[in-house]
Amino acid sequence: MDERRRYDRATADLDPPFAILDMDALRANAAAMVRRAGGKPIRLASKSIRCREVLRRVLAMDGYAGIMAFTLPEALWLASEGFADILVAYPTADRQALAELAGDARAAAEITLVIDCVEHLDFVDAAVDGVRNRHEIRICLDIDAGFNALGGRLRAGVLRSPVREPDQAVELAAATAKRPGFRLAGLMAYEAQIAGVGDRVPGPYGRVVRLMQARSQQELIVRRGRIVQAVRQLADLEFVNGGGTGSLEKTTREKAITEIAAGSGLYHPRLFDFYRGFTGRPAALFALPVVRRPAPGVVTVLGGGYHASGAPGASRLPQPYLPAGLRYDAREGAGEVQTPLLGPAAHDLRIGDRVWFRHAKAGELCERFDALHLVEGDHVIETVPTYRGEGRAFL
Structure with missing residues (x-):
């Protein structure tokens, strides 16, 4: 039975519009991602899933551990529903959510916030001022993983953290470590120009993409390794996170990386048809x-x-x-x-x-x-x- 007939038959009693998740395809994609990760755990990116039951099912599979959330209110909700080890991968300016985090022992133990400047710490301190029995807040440093060429005149990658070099990371790590009420727990660096850009593109543009990605990977292996080594002199990092669905088999080769974030490959949307390193099933x-x-x-x-x-x-x-x-x-x-x-x-x-x-x-x-x-x-x-x-x- 072809896919269209199978899906039509399965949903014959439903009136569209509606959405489905093909569980056979999901499981095949999940297993393929674990193989590509080469033994390193995959932190599940919740923004790529946005369904609690699917999050639970995938986290029950071998090779998956922890959640990468996209907002602090989402992380607080997931923690209240029993999820653990939640990294909020984007800085937050939600004062109410920060106060809730600081006042909740379990949430504070399970949720880690990302920062990339001392101003983030100042904002958190101001937001939680007055919280009784404030709990220690876990912190992850966000490092710029973009690729700069021609002395910085050309750039590939997303505009995220201003922290790029080991000395900058050490300075921020030191400021975090000595600030009361915070604990430095991790470090992350997302190489969007590799993980989020398909390399199966024909013609000259495709060749440029593949060349950029190869050079970016070489540069990042060295720079990220130096940053992690330097920060570990100040803090016993619990995790170093990097990569994404499009770079699992590449990011896992870095000794500095302890885990890889991914999620989109489970559903395998249209944008992930354009990678040479893997082929998933639309789920x-x-x-x-x-x-x-x-x-x-x-x-x-x-x-x-x-x-x-x-x-x-x-x-x-x-x-x-x-x-x-x-x-x-x-x-x-x-x-x-x-x-x-x-x-x-x-x-x-x-x-x-x-x-x-x-x-x-x-x-x-x-x-x-x-x-x-x-x-x-x-x-x-x-x-x-x-x-x-x-x-x-x-x-």
Whole structure:
């Protein structure tokens, strides 16, 4: 039975729009990621999942340990639900959440905050001033892992931390270590230009990407190793985090790295089709119903304008996946309330038929749907709420 027939059969009693998670594909992707990680644990990136039940199921698998959260309120919620070892990978300016963290013994023991400047420490101190029985707050230093070339005139990588060199990291580590109420627990550096940029691109641009990534990896191995060695002179780091789905087999080779963060590869969204080092199986899909047939070779589905974050462009649109052979109208694209689709496959679609899509990115799909229907074979075995379905919108 082909995928489209299997998904249609499994969800025959459901009315689209809805989202599914193919559990066979999810497990295959999870096992492949563990193999690529080469024995180092994978910290599960919650922003790529955004469903508590899926987080629980993956963390129960061998090779996965801990969560990389995206906001402190999310981390507090997860900790209250029994999750442990949660790294908030982005600085927070949420004063109420900081006060809650400082006043909760269990949350303070399980949650680690990321910082990249002394000002972050000052902000936390001001936010928790007056909290009775303030608990020690765990801290992780965020290091810039971007690649600079031509004396810094060219850069690849995201604009995150201003801390780039060993002396800068040591200065911030020392300031953290001597500040009452804080404990330096870890260090992270995310090489987005390697982990988040596909290298299976044809032509000259693809060659440039692969050259940049190779040189960036060589530079980062040395620089990150020196930073970790220097900071370990001041603090007994519990973890050193790096990488992502796109760089598992590369990042794991670094001796300085103790764990790798990843999550998108479990769902394997469209943007992860463009890597030479691995091939996953699409696991998270959403179905939209055909509601119009405005012209020969054209159908219109309900909704569809689920653009992914990042620089705007066609790569951020969902992919019409099944049946194969559908494309967007260049003048309309993916619309808020309706989306025209063109192509030979449109001839055979009727009112009420489903078109299956893949989101460009992973967890952002769950911001659009209240539930994920878990599919095994040609049956829905369970329906579980997403963050949205639990009334949790953290950004």
